Amino acid sequence: xxxxxxxxxxxIVQEGKNxxxxxxxxxxxxxxxxxxQKYGEGLIFLMMLQKGGEEKSHEKITAKLDEKKQQxxxxxxxxxxxxxxxxxxxxxxxxxxxxDGLTFGKGTHLIIQP
Amino acid sequence: xxxxxxxxxxxxxxxxxKLTVTCSQNMNHEYMSWYRQDPGLxxxxxxxxxxxxxxxxxxxxxxxxxxxxxxxxxxLILESPSPNQTSLYFCASSTGTGVHRAxxxxxxxxxxxxxxx
Numbered sequence: 001x002x003x004x005x006x007x008x009x010x011x012i013v014q015e016g017k018n019x020x021x022x023x024x025x026x027x028x029x030x031x032x033x034x035x036x037q038k039y040g041e042g043l044i045f046l047m048m049l050q051k052g053g054e055e056k057s058h059e060k061i062t063a064k065l066d067e068k069k070q071q072x073x074x075x076x077x078x079x080x081x082x083x084x085x086x087x088x089x090x091x092x093x094x095x096x097x098x099x100d101g102l103t104f105g106k107g108t109h110l111i112i113q114p
Numbered sequence: 115x116x117x118x119x120x121x122x123x124x125x126x127x128x129x130x131x132k133l134t135v136t137c138s139q140n141m142n143h144e145y146m147s148w149y150r151q152d153p154g155l156x157x158x159x160x161x162x163x164x165x166x167x168x169x170x171x172x173x174x175x176x177x178x179x180x181x182x183x184x185x186x187x188x189x190l191i192l193e194s195p196s197p198n199q200t201s202l203y204f205c206a207s208s209t210g211t212g213v214h215r216a217x218x219x220x221x222x223x224x225x226x227x228x229x230x231x
Contacts, residue, residue: 031217043204043222050217088157092217097159097172100145100210102220104157 004091006105013079014113021074021108023089029069031092033102038085046074046087084112116141118223120205126229127195135190135226137205143221145210146188147172148180150201151225157204163188164210195230202227 005024013019023032034046047056049065049072056063060077076083086109090102097103118139127133139146147162149172159172163182177199179191188207192199205223 033217033220035222040202040225040227042224045219045221048217048219090157090220095159095173096170097147097162098145098164098170100164100208100217100220101147101159101162101172102149102157102206103159103173106154106156 004089004103004105006087006089006108008108009106010109010111012111012113015080016078019076019079019110021087021110023072023074023105025070025091027070027094029065029072029091032065032069032072033090033092034063034072034074035088035090036085037088037107043088079112081112081114084110086110116221118205118207118221120203120223120226122226123224124227126231128231129196130194133192133195133228135192135203135205135228137188137190137223138186139188139205139207139221140186141207141209141221142185143207143209144185146182146205146207148178148188148190149204149206150174150199151204152201160190160203195228197230200228200230 032049035043047063052067052069062075065072086107088107090104093099095103148160149157151157158174161180163169203226208220209218
């Protein structure tokens with residue numbers, strides 16, 4: 001099954017600073033999802049990437065999928081307290097859950113210091 | 115409002131007492147699934163359903179059952195819960211690639227925190 005490595009596992013960033021979270025796969029990624037989770041709560045969809053070299057942005061968050069489709073990065077510009085939480089990447093179609101089943105990385109815990 | 119709802123949100127029970135966690139979506143989605151989230155292990159898929167009356171095992175199905183009698187509902191059944199099923203459970207739905215041949219947003223419910231004593 002698909003293994004996704006997320007790095008770093010945790011990140012403490014001063015408010016206003018930029019940061020990057022990485023998601024690396026041993027196999028080609030098809031349908032790579034980024035979610036944000038507040039501790040103990042539900043998942044909020046951020047972005048989904050499919051094509052090599054694709055880049056999407058929403059507000060201050062940009063996600064990219066590399067040309068080889070084995071690595072994705074999530075970049076936050078000028079971080080704010082509202083960005084704090086757990087960021088999860090999920091790859092479609094690599095576990096037993098059919099084409100739409102997601103296999104997730106273990107997450108990156110982001111803390112924003114005022 | 116498009117959403118996935120789960121009930122209950124919190125549940126404390128005892129070993130062996132059958133329970134059902136309900137999941138409902140109002141988006142006419144074909145694909146629905148259940149995940150559990152555990153510290154250090156992340157989110158793992160339990161069961162999924164590609165359409166009504168079509169269900170299949172995910173990566174960690176042991177100890178769980180599901181049914182899909184209607185498109186909107188996908189209950190998770192624990193016939194004889196055990197302490198190792200203490201976890202945070204999420205239901206999710208999407209239109210499914212079988213319909214659109216492209217990956218689409220997967221909507222997640224708010225989660226059900228289950229404790230089995």
